[in-house]
Amino acid sequence: MTGGDRDGRAAFREFVRTHHPDVGGDPAVFAEGLARFRAGKSEVDSRYDAPVSFAARRRGVAALLARFRRRPPRVR
Template sequence: MADPHRSERPRTAEERAAFRAWVRAHHPDVGGDPEEFAAGLRSFRRPARHGRAAVSVVRRRRWPASAVSRWRRRRRRARVLR
């Protein structure tokens, strides 16, 4: 599944180095402003294309939990009927 915060093209080594240098300089743990840091992260993570990134929802089966709970319900029902 694609990360919604990343752009389609991979970042170059220079872009990654610039981002790491910016983080080291502005991180709140080293005295940077937390609001400015959060705004800067949002601008770095914004996808290159316009608009929001598409979010894909993946539905997963609940196996084997659904089978176990179904078996438990049936056993309880059978116990009541005896």
């Protein structure tokens, strides 16, 4: 991360802390500011463009059995 990226991120975080509607900011001003920050980005941040996938966790007996299946066999 270069110094310019850090400065831009710090400015964005300060804007959000100051103008977010949850802390008493005006929603219209907040939306306008977000649009300005997004328009000013020179490169696309692809970290958040990937599809989201969820994996169900096993519960109960199935989780217990899966835990023991993953253990390597004992060597005597």
